[in-house]
Amino acid sequence: MTFDYDLFVIGGGSGGVRAARVAASETGAKVALAEEDRYGGTCVIRGCVPKKLMVFASEFPGMVDEARAYGWDMVNAGFNWGAFKTKLHAELDRLEGIYRNLLKNAGVESFDARATVVDAHTVELSTGERKTAKHILLAMGGQPVKPEIPGADLAITSNDIFHMEQLPGTMLILGGGYIACEFAGILNGLGVDVTQYYRGAQVLRGFDDEARGLVAEEMRQNGVDLHLGTNILSMARDASGRIRVVATNGDERVFDQVLFATGRSPNTDAMGLEAVGVKLGRGGQVLVDDYSQTAVPSIYAIGDVTDRVNLTPVAIREGMAFVETVFKGNPTKPDHELIPTAIFTQPEMGTVGMSEEEARDKGPIEVYCTSFKPMQTAFAGRPDRVMMKLVICADTRRVLGCHIVAPGAGEMIQLAGIAVKMGATKEDFDRTVAVHPTMSEEIVTMKAPVRRA
Structure with a gap:
């Protein structure tokens, strides 16, 4: 049977775009992608990127107060939401343009339309057109849900x-x-x-x-x-x-x-999935195997629509594993173990591996933890506290979890995540010379456990 495309991707977020362009540029596959909203998906348009820019904007009042304590004559004259919002949306437009160009330069045909699944090899666009493909990749992401409350x-x-x-x-x-x-x-x-x-x-x-x-x-x-x-x-x-x-x-x-x-829910409503044999979970998520394949062999799914690990870098990794498996003949499972992540609260939290509670249920552990006032804010007379914590397997001495609550925790946990992923032990951390004076040096200077369980 002859198909219009080797691959049709539904969804122009980070995972779908990466899978589409890599399949097209690195394997020569004929690829199309449909996106009903803006290219870049939740992360670029209404998630990680604009959120992080707002985090930056929101931290300046504290910096002004701190600067005064350090001898600077600074005044906080107030925040101009209109000016920030204008620049924010200009940046999102620029990033969307980059995503569109990545697809175009890779030879992917794009459709600004909603696509639904008709059968194992056919999608229908909201324009009325139907397209066939040897493989269909579902990458529609998710959306916020509202609880059923009056008003x-x-x-x-x-x-x-x-x-x-x-x-x-x-x-x-x-x-x-x-x-x-x-x-x-x-x-x-x-x-x-x-x-x-x-x-x-x-x-x-x-x-x-x-x-x-x-x-x-x-x-x-x-x-x-x-x-x-x-x-x-x-x-x-x-x-x-x-x-x-x-x-x-x-x-x-x-x-x-x-x-x-x-909370959020997968974008699977009115997609025609169950009618063609794709199985959905109770939350509407697409059920897939270890290789992101659905119950219909020609249809795969990645990213938030599968509700496995709802993080942008994970969706991208799943997209790459899909291309390796289907188009490069190299069966590859996406690795969902020991994923470092950051929560951009104020202060930030960075975490990788098991929580103390999770690890305690699996066997004997040692917990190393310290909380203190960091030098920068303590000098300014602020009461802010930070925390560094390691959860250690008492038998193997491996670091099972690392948890940091501090400004810049996201930057710290990226590097700590490498060590934990490699299977570093507490003694590996102990052998590492501290970088002084930093907050993160406490990660390698904690000598005695605060508790065992």
Whole structure:
């Protein structure tokens, strides 16, 4: 059977674009890609990139205060959201152009249209055209979901945060995951009066308890009004146009804006997947094997749509493994073990490997941990604290987990992640000479465990 393409990719995010262009440029495959929204996907357009730029913007007030303590005569004259937003969107436009050009230069044919699956080798575009392909790659990503709360339509999601006409005076953030906590810090830093509700006992569920506890403590100290064990019962617009929120803790408060950061779901609705035999999980995620292949042999899936590890670099790795497997004849499983990651809260958290709680359940461990005031902020008279933590297997001495809460933790954990991935032991860390004076030197100078379990 003759097909229009060797590969048709649905979704123009980081994973889909990488798979498409590498398949086309390195194997000579005839490739097409369809994207119904903007190229670059969640990460580039409404996620990691604009979020990190907002993190940078939000940190300057603290820098001004610190600079004064160091003898600089500096004034914080206020933040201009309009000027920042204009430059932000210009940067996103530039990045989208790069993504489009990468595809074009690789010889990938692009369609600015929604694509759905008709059968194992056919997709239908929203233009009405049908295209056939030997292989179809699902890379549609995910989207924010709103909980079913009366008045939920009044809230915005992380998709909308970059498009606000002006910064609200007050904002309620609902959620306790990394998106909720990151935006709590960002908006607080930009001058918004931020309240955060989370129904759980502590934010950042799934991460190391000690690390997330310090993050929550520092968030409160920085001015975020964090309420744990709290959810929203209902929301309604009042006569002034603001949003009146009734909470489970009995509070009834009014906010200018409410942000829901309560989870994401895979973009699999109305895609025609189950009708052609692709199996979906309870959350709508595409079920795949170790090689990203679905129940339909010609259809594969990568990235957030599979809900395995929802991180941009992971989607890219999965896309590369797919090309190796299908187009280079080199069966390759994406490696999901010991992935370093950073949460851009304020302070940041960097983590790789097991939390103390997770490791404790698997066997005897030693925990090395220190928390202290870093030199830079201590000199300025600020109470900020940071934390460095290693979780060690008592039998093999391998470092099972490394957790850092500190400014620049994301940069630190990238390098610590290499050592942990290589199987470094506590003694390997001990043999490494400290770089002084730095915060990160504490990672290699902790001599005695604080506890064993």
